[in-house]
Amino acid sequence: MNYSEYIPGHLPLIISIPHGGQLFPPEIPDRKKSHPSVVKSNDLNTQDIGRELADKIMVHFKGKRPYLVINNLGRSHGHPENFIEIGYVLSAETLSYSISQINENPEIYSGSSIRALYNRKSNSIQFVDLLYGKTTSLGGRLQSYGYDTIPSHIHKHPLKDEKYFHGDYCVQKYGSR
Incomplete structure (x- = not known):
């Protein structure tokens, strides 16, 4: 379903990107009403930053890259400052x-x-x-x-x-x- 992505690496380093996904599949219930205390905000740029970081590490280690685990599911309600x-x-x-x-x-x-x-x-x-x-x-x-x-x-x-x-x-x- 492409809810997550795994990119194998060569180094003993895992970059986890649990937020920032853009998929909102209808078969996954929305937690806004059922769990109001759970943080449901999407994070901007996290996937871009994580992938860029992995690329820079790969350059530094001459082609060896860290493992990446990326969540493609989205969330909503962030902080207005967008930091x-x-x-x-x-x-x-x-x-x-x-x-x-x-x-x-x-x-x-x-x-x-x-x-x-x-x-x-x-x-x-x-x-x-x-x-x-x-x-x-x-x-x-x-x-x-x-x-x-x-x-x-x-x-x-x-x-x-x-x-x-x-x-x-x-x-x-x-x-x-």
Whole structure:
């Protein structure tokens, strides 16, 4: 039914793209009414970004590519800001802390989905640089390609009335917490 796509790779890396699909088959019930608390928003550009990332990795590793798993089913109701929201399993409140509060609290980085990355890089980089550094964070890199991203050096945290997805099942289960 083309609900999902699997692209085999050569590297021990899987890029999962669970959101951003465009299929809305009539045989799959709409959860808007039956499960109002479930997030049902579609994410813009995630498939493009995931595929582009895989291509860049393939160039870097001379033709060897990561595995890709792509969900082609769509969702509806997103946040009006249309940011790419990078969920590191850190709340909007935590992202709004000062640089020193974030860097000096080991519970913040140890509870994040990028803990293992930070542990490998902690001798050469501060944790906030991985969160929203211009060239050292995923958000900063995506911003440099023209994608409004949060957290990033441009949008470090959501503003008071802005919604933010901090990372749900896949990030919590398979991130490095």
